[in-house]
Amino acid sequence: MKTEQVPQDHSPSYSGHKKLLYAVDESGHYTEVTSSGWEVENFATQMAVEDLHQQCLEAHAQVKAGLSSPLAYHMYKHRLDVTSLAQASGFFKWQIRRHLKPAVFRRLKPRKLNIYCAVFSISVAQLTNIPEL
Amino acid sequence: MSEIINHLVHHQSSHCESGVVSNMLSSRGFAMSEPMAFGLASALTFAYLPFIKLGGLPLIAYRMPPKTIIKTVAKKLNIELKTQKFSNPEKGMQALDEALAQGHIVGLQTSVYWLPYFPEDMRFHFNAHNLTVYGKNTQGDYLISDPVFEDVVTCSAQSLQRARFAKGALAPKGLMYILGEIPQNIDLRPLIYKSIKKTAKMMNGLPIPGIPFFGVKGIYYLAKQIRELDKKPSKYARLYLGHIVRMQEEIGTGGAGFRFMFASFLDEASKLLDDQQLFEVAQFTTDIGDQWRTFAIQAVLFCKDRKSISLNHISEVLIKCAEMEKQLQNKLLSLKALA
Numbered sequence: 001m002k003t004e005q006v007p008q009d010h011s012p013s014y015s016g017h018k019k020l021l022y023a024v025d026e027s028g029h030y031t032e033v034t035s036s037g038w039e040v041e042n043f044a045t046q047m048a049v050e051d052l053h054q055q056c057l058e059a060h061a062q063v064k065a066g067l068s069s070p071l072a073y074h075m076y077k078h079r080l081d082v083t084s085l086a087q088a089s090g091f092f093k094w095q096i097r098r099h100l101k102p103a104v105f106r107r108l109k110p111r112k113l114n115i116y117c118a119v120f121s122i123s124v125a126q127l128t129n130i131p132e133l
Numbered sequence: 134m135s136e137i138i139n140h141l142v143h144h145q146s147s148h149c150e151s152g153v154v155s156n157m158l159s160s161r162g163f164a165m166s167e168p169m170a171f172g173l174a175s176a177l178t179f180a181y182l183p184f185i186k187l188g189g190l191p192l193i194a195y196r197m198p199p200k201t202i203i204k205t206v207a208k209k210l211n212i213e214l215k216t217q218k219f220s221n222p223e224k225g226m227q228a229l230d231e232a233l234a235q236g237h238i239v240g241l242q243t244s245v246y247w248l249p250y251f252p253e254d255m256r257f258h259f260n261a262h263n264l265t266v267y268g269k270n271t272q273g274d275y276l277i278s279d280p281v282f283e284d285v286v287t288c289s290a291q292s293l294q295r296a297r298f299a300k301g302a303l304a305p306k307g308l309m310y311i312l313g314e315i316p317q318n319i320d321l322r323p324l325i326y327k328s329i330k331k332t333a334k335m336m337n338g339l340p341i342p343g344i345p346f347f348g349v350k351g352i353y354y355l356a357k358q359i360r361e362l363d364k365k366p367s368k369y370a371r372l373y374l375g376h377i378v379r380m381q382e383e384i385g386t387g388g389a390g391f392r393f394m395f396a397s398f399l400d401e402a403s404k405l406l407d408d409q410q411l412f413e414v415a416q417f418t419t420d421i422g423d424q425w426r427t428f429a430i431q432a433v434l435f436c437k438d439r440k441s442i443s444l445n446h447i448s449e450v451l452i453k454c455a456e457m458e459k460q461l462q463n464k465l466l467s468l469k470a471l472a
Contacts, residue, residue, distance in 0.1 A: 001388060001389070001393060001419070001422060001423060001426065012254070013252060013254035013255060014252060014255075015252035015253070015254070017252060017282065017283065018283055019147070019281070020145045020146055020147045020281075020387065021147060021387055021388045021393065022147065022168065022387050022388065022393040022394050022396070022397040023388075023393065024419055028412075028416065029400055029404075030168070030393075030396060030397035030400040030401070030415070032145075034145070034283070038382065040378065040382070040429050040430050040433045041378065041379070041382040041383050041429070043375070043433050043436065043437065044375040044376075044378040044379045044382070044383065044429075044433055044436070045254055045255075045379060045383055046254075047371065047372065047375045047436060048188075048372070048375060048376070048379060049254050051372060052188075078246075079246065079256070079257060079258060080258065081188055081189065083186060083189075084188070084258055084301055084302070087300065087301035087302050087304075088258075088299070088300040088301040089300070090300070119300070121247075121295060
């Protein structure tokens, strides 16, 4: 990549930041160039962010409909899934899948709720409810 | 609260770990560029790890695992690396304060998700992000040199603690590190050839049948996975290809999955050693980087409109990358060290 080929596409995901890339100047040697974004990379990022957002909205609707516990919403809201939430909380995956059921979640002891609160950095009141979107 | 500001040279870099190494060494009076740190650590590689899932998609890495760069560079330059991990977050923060009060600049492993100065779209659960703390202001906020940012930043004690003690895959467990004495008269020259040879030897992957996940073999394997995507739902195919592009470009790689950074290292080495063959290899590595960028463009083209390009075509672009990397390996292995 030559210095003049370094993309400057002002990616919204950079929020005005610039990233450093290495490119070749006229003499054929490497130099540092900052880039405000690449449209190709931005598309991939937005696709991933959009997918996470979609999961979060679906979970919100499921909780509203009484099909999932509020944990489902908070999990996706914090960009986690069952696997990564298991790693972060220390619960087994099957435990988390149980906790995603409203009836089970309602009966959870404060000790278990507090573990989720610590993972998400929120209070018990916030964990057991979901905000209006 | 009294203010602490320790001497630090902040220079923006592409990648967090090589950037931290470069900044920490430069702050201590031993100027080292980011590509040099990356190259000396023989950090370039390729790994496709289907059994490690990130949001349901396989992990794809273009460099050696976290902490390799800092450990290898310290070892090669014969610098003591004092590392500490903590089970108690309060003790971890206390140790950081003490190290700062003693005048050290401190490297930390953190989770990107909990660092408030990151743009919202970049905050994913990645637990192996490195940064350097160089002081604390009167409000008790930490002064941080995050190498991937243009300028230094600040972060509240609460957020920093959260980021240092995030749980999950690659959990940092409060890891902090300080560089010991830096020896006088370090001669990089013999080290450079050795690290290039090491990179070259790793490039073919592991010589064990049935493990096709690393190096050139790994790239062929990924190419095969892409061809087989048409059996999967189209949403999965789009997310999968987008995921590869993000691993290659977004996650601080200096472009093309560290290939440009490695080329920059070879270029710098050729100047330092006055070795023309290294410069020629650097140019070839640039071509490889360009090929990876072409792959990214094609992959995203598929995500935008799947009718405009076939999966086979994308797979072929990637196979070309693998072939070129095989040639690069031969070139690197045939390099003769100048006396």
